[in-house]
Amino acid sequence: MNIINLENITRIYQVGSEEVRALDDISLRIDKNEYVAIMGPSGSGKSTLMNILGCLDTPTSGKYDFKGINVSDMSDNELAEIRNREIGFVFQTFNLLPRSNAFHNVELPLIYSGMHSLKRKEIAKETLASVGLEDRVHHKPGELSGGQRQRVAIARALVTNPSIILADEPTGNLDSKTGEDIMLLFDAIHKQGNTIILVTHEEHIAKHAKRIIRLLDGKIERDE
């Protein structure tokens, strides 16, 4: 059963009078519990693809079915709801709220989903523990190491129990040892039955995935 079904997706950026084809007629299926790495040189359209997969951006043309539902022409509010319930994001630069502690950062998606406070706090605590941060609950991002910050971000992505986890160069800002630790965490998350799509430049990171999609100039060059 496929979660993601892209048909002829094109994303064009208008820069001045020039058109940039960031994605050019991409078709792609991803099934439940797949572990996919997206690779490709800088500017090949990896982030653009992730943004569309994550319903942060909408394609210029083409059709995107998410769990069998066409999201290409959904309203902003409906997309926000999909992002909240179905998608977990992990970014290269962590993107945590700097003034909030780890706990509140993880709790936030549940706040937006309208979950009751007691249940929410319990789940947030559990999720933080599952990424090994039970003793860093009240630390702010500035008081955490890079690896710990990324663990908070992963906990935040996991907390709503989403259908897919999207990670755009999650190890890009980490040293190789810490990066490897984070990848082991992703492996564990995948084993629990989650669907993971990650972008990376590095072959040894991509090795963790079971499937590698290579992009070049907005087109799929190879899919193995």
Next chain:
Amino acid sequence: MSNYIFELKEGLIIALKAIRANKARAILTTLGVVIGICAVALMSTTIKGMDIAFEEGISSLGSDNLYIDKWAWFSNEEFWKMRNRKNLKLSDYEKFKNLAQLPIAVAPTLWIVKKVEFGNNYVEGTLITGSTNEYLKTTNFDFDEGRFFSAIESRSSRNVVVLGKEIADHLFKSKNASEKYIKISGIKFKVVGILKKQGSNLLGNFNPDKQVYMPIGAVFKHFERASKRSIAIIVRARNTSMVEKTKEEAEEIMRRVRGLMYDEENNFSINQQEGLTQNYDKTVGVIKIAGLFITGLSLLVGAIGIMNIMFVSVKERTREIGIRKAIGAKKRTILTQFITEASTICLIGGVIGLILAVLLSMAINKFLPTSIQFDTVILAIVISLITGVLAGFAPAYTAAKMDPVEALRYE
């Protein structure tokens, strides 16, 4: 709905956090609102104080009184016409009093202005009211010491006076005044009573605190020739609902007393305090409009300050907005968050402004019988919240409609 309350609560928590992170800026921004709300509270308190003072003053004069006078107090009737009217004489008063059925009191009055002295103390330009003992029934006077002059003193035009509180304080300082003699134009008058403070500065010299009362006969005996001056007749109706009837009767009787034919115009006027009230409303109306303008202006300045700082805050937190949107915040959520933040800043400013106003109103209290009331507090809080919502809307809207991808890329 419950979802909205929930978002509001979360927005409030976020707002407090954001304000705490930027204390200095929040304080500076709030200053405009502080001043604006302080102005709102003081202005509404002052106006209320003036109203209360005026009403107290009016009621100390007796609120159901009619004043039959040669002159119309508040009218556009031509001056020369009124000037040519016959003076009202004491004999007119006597006739009127005998015929009138409805009033509970009828008293003649004549005002003169003199210097009053006691030892080395004196008050220049004191308004002296000459009347009879019935005058008391047209007022709501209370006494600090002594009494009003009696019917006998009145009838026999004795040299007795009743002093308003301020006059007594000036002449006697803290000494006992009863049974002492004061001098007016070198003539000695015995003080038989001193009034309680009436508190009505808005009435100017007509404030009973600043007056001296004596038998009208004494005025004619010592200061005025009866033929030269026109008296006024105070007529007190039984109650407010009887004022109109009493007035009709008074007009009819006065026409008879003055010997007017059916086709002749009244050669007297019947005045009412309504005229005084209308006059007051006109004056205070101007003050109210000016006050509204000033407070409106200072609130506008405050609101612009808040709007400005909220725009800066939204810009600075572009990335935060991107993050929130990525994890599922809706437009409405972001809108609520920033409006709540602006309102919270305004509310804090409003509370500080109110505290400031309470302190300042203690100073105003020296002039007006007033203090900040509960409804003023509510008004100030509501206005500061509204200011926050209005000032926060545009920045919040900018935040809400940001594109998440752009916002996340923002450096």
